[in-house]
Amino acid sequence: MRNVFAIVRKELLQYFTTSVAYWVFAVFSLVTSFFFIRILTFFQRSIMLNSQMRPQMLQYMNFTDQVLAPLFYNAAVILIFVAPFLTMRLIAEERRARTFDLLLTNPVTPFQIALGKYLASLVVLLVMVLLTLVYPLLVSAYAEVGAVAWSTVFTGLLGIFLLGASFTAIGMFVSSLTQSQVVAAFLTFLVLLLLWVVGWAGADNAGLAREILTGLSAIEHIRGFAKGVIDLKDLAYYASLIGLGLFFTHRSIETLRWR
Amino acid sequence: MIEVTNLVKRYRDLVAVDGISFKVEKGEVLGFLGPNGAGKTTTMRILTGASPATSGKALVAGFDVFEQPLEVKRRVGYLPEQPPLYDDLDTRSYLQFVARIKGLRGEKQKNEIERVIAACNLESVRRRRLGELSKGFRQRVGLAQALLGDPEVLILDEPTIGLDPNQIVEVRTLIQKLAEKHTVILSTHYLPEVIQLCKRVVIVHRGRIAANDTLENLTAGGRSLEQTFYDLTQQ
Numbered sequence: 001m002r003n004v005f006a007i008v009r010k011e012l013l014q015y016f017t018t019s020v021a022y023w024v025f026a027v028f029s030l031v032t033s034f035f036f037i038r039i040l041t042f043f044q045r046s047i048m049l050n051s052q053m054r055p056q057m058l059q060y061m062n063f064t065d066q067v068l069a070p071l072f073y074n075a076a077v078i079l080i081f082v083a084p085f086l087t088m089r090l091i092a093e094e095r096r097a098r099t100f101d102l103l104l105t106n107p108v109t110p111f112q113i114a115l116g117k118y119l120a121s122l123v124v125l126l127v128m129v130l131l132t133l134v135y136p137l138l139v140s141a142y143a144e145v146g147a148v149a150w151s152t153v154f155t156g157l158l159g160i161f162l163l164g165a166s167f168t169a170i171g172m173f174v175s176s177l178t179q180s181q182v183v184a185a186f187l188t189f190l191v192l193l194l195l196w197v198v199g200w201a202g203a204d205n206a207g208l209a210r211e212i213l214t215g216l217s218a219i220e221h222i223r224g225f226a227k228g229v230i231d232l233k234d235l236a237y238y239a240s241l242i243g244l245g246l247f248f249t250h251r252s253i254e255t256l257r258w259r
Numbered sequence: 260m261i262e263v264t265n266l267v268k269r270y271r272d273l274v275a276v277d278g279i280s281f282k283v284e285k286g287e288v289l290g291f292l293g294p295n296g297a298g299k300t301t302t303m304r305i306l307t308g309a310s311p312a313t314s315g316k317a318l319v320a321g322f323d324v325f326e327q328p329l330e331v332k333r334r335v336g337y338l339p340e341q342p343p344l345y346d347d348l349d350t351r352s353y354l355q356f357v358a359r360i361k362g363l364r365g366e367k368q369k370n371e372i373e374r375v376i377a378a379c380n381l382e383s384v385r386r387r388r389l390g391e392l393s394k395g396f397r398q399r400v401g402l403a404q405a406l407l408g409d410p411e412v413l414i415l416d417e418p419t420i421g422l423d424p425n426q427i428v429e430v431r432t433l434i435q436k437l438a439e440k441h442t443v444i445l446s447t448h449y450l451p452e453v454i455q456l457c458k459r460v461v462i463v464h465r466g467r468i469a470a471n472d473t474l475e476n477l478t479a480g481g482r483s484l485e486q487t488f489y490d491l492t493q494q
């Protein structure tokens with residue numbers, strides 16, 4: 001376990017000294033705040049419209065479902081673009097710079113390498129996800145009592161974190177396949193994109209095909225969390241992506257050792 | 260201390276190491292010579308567990324490199340051909356990381372880091388980013404990393420390459436001091452270094468052993484080591 005923590009520390013140090021972490025935080029916050037303002041403005045406008053035309057509709061409007069849920073959904077989509085940058089360096093760069101030999105010739109196991117690197121990326125991801133807390137906090141500071149359903153905020157953030165954790169697990173594995181960070185980022189992006197658009201393909205189909213395709217889509221599984229529901233199916237989906245990512249990274253490091 | 264038997268390493272159709280066998284006794288500094296592409300680095304990578312052999316056997320510090328790699332790695336300090344540095348870290352945090360994965364903690368870790376910083380004259384670059392260091396300093400940080408934890412076996416792939424004349428002298432003196440209690444395999448292209456440091460020499464050529472003898476015998480009859488090296492690696 002100590003070896004794992006040594007690797008986590010080193011990776012975190014690199015995330016921050018290379019400023020990759022800061023860039024990822026900045027881009028993620030910038031884009032989510034853009035979406036937040038858009039969604040909020042739209043929400044405001046429909047409240048005003050409804051209070052003039054159909055006051056009876058107002059009781060159906062609430063901040064959590066109409067602002068936070070879509071915001072979480074958008075944040076999930078942004079992760080497709082951000083996650084590859086978080087993971088591209090992890091193994092590809094060690095192979096290119098030959099520092100991978102340092103890990104291989106010291107008493108560290110491939111599993112400890114994979115786990116340490118993965119946990120470090122999760123720390124950065126967690127900070128990034130927690131940054132989205134700003135929006136419900138802002139709203140609760142200015143809104144009347146009870147405007148924000150904190151349980152939904154919690155499940156939403158959990159959903160985004162699990163989605164991001166799945167993405168980084170995939171990204172880490174892809175990073176072990178090449179010596180080029182650019183190739184790693186691009187391939188990861190393609191895989192994540194695929195995991196998103198199968199959901200669209202699902203929507204175009206019907207019956208069993210629809211079930212399967214939407215079931216495969218990484219983003220579709222965030223809908224429940226965004227509405228405040230923790231579904232075992234969604235949890236199992238993310239857990240299996242994470243498990244597969246770690247498993248294949250471990251295998252990949254093993255085979256790198258056998259070159 | 261180190262025993263290599265019939266080691267073979269094949270890269271697809273290229274045989275980089277072709278049935279090498281040799282022994283290194285405890286406390287010995289073995290000069291590991293050979294022309295470019297002879298298979299020195301490949302052999303050293305196998306001994307340190309950085310890459311597997313195609314066939315053959317290798318014992319280091321009493322453990323089989325392929326059966327008990329972790330036990331071997333705990334006892335070997337390795338300076339690869341290209342120093343394995345993380346360019347974004349500074350010297351100190353880099354050495355700290357290596358010390359941690361070598362299992363050094365607390366006071367011991369601090370002392371060891373200070374010791375290798377002093378031994379390799381890294382005081383002036385302690386807080387410098389490794390990516391900014393000159394070639395010679397990078398080489399010295401790589402050497403410092405190999406010395407951490409005072410491993411009983413040292414495998415050094417061209418340790419003095421890129422160093423200035425003063426540093427070459429210092430590093431050679433350092434290796435000489437280490438020789439008393441450590442077992443060292445030293446690959447180098449500087450023959451004076453071999454004459455100064457090694458009692459025994461292995462010369463590899465095209466993946467095979469061309470000579471495995473004492474320095475004395477290789478330079479017998481007033482022949483220079485250069486001449487012997489030339490004769491053995493010509494065909």
Ligand SMILES: Nc1ncnc2c1ncn2[C@@H]1O[C@H](COP(=O)(O)OP(=O)(O)OP(=O)(O)O)[C@@H](O)[C@H]1O
Pocket residue numbers: 270273274275293294295296297298299300301302340
């Ligand atoms: N990863 C690899 N893939 C394919 N061939 C390789 C690989 N690594 C080394 N070789 C080949 O193996 C042979 C031995 O290389 P090695 O690096 O061991 O030589 P060396 O004795 O260390 O040479 P030098 O004095 O130049 O450092 C060379 O022909 C080299 O091209």
Ligand SMILES: [Mg+2]
Pocket residue numbers: 299300301340416
């Ligand atoms: Mg070499």
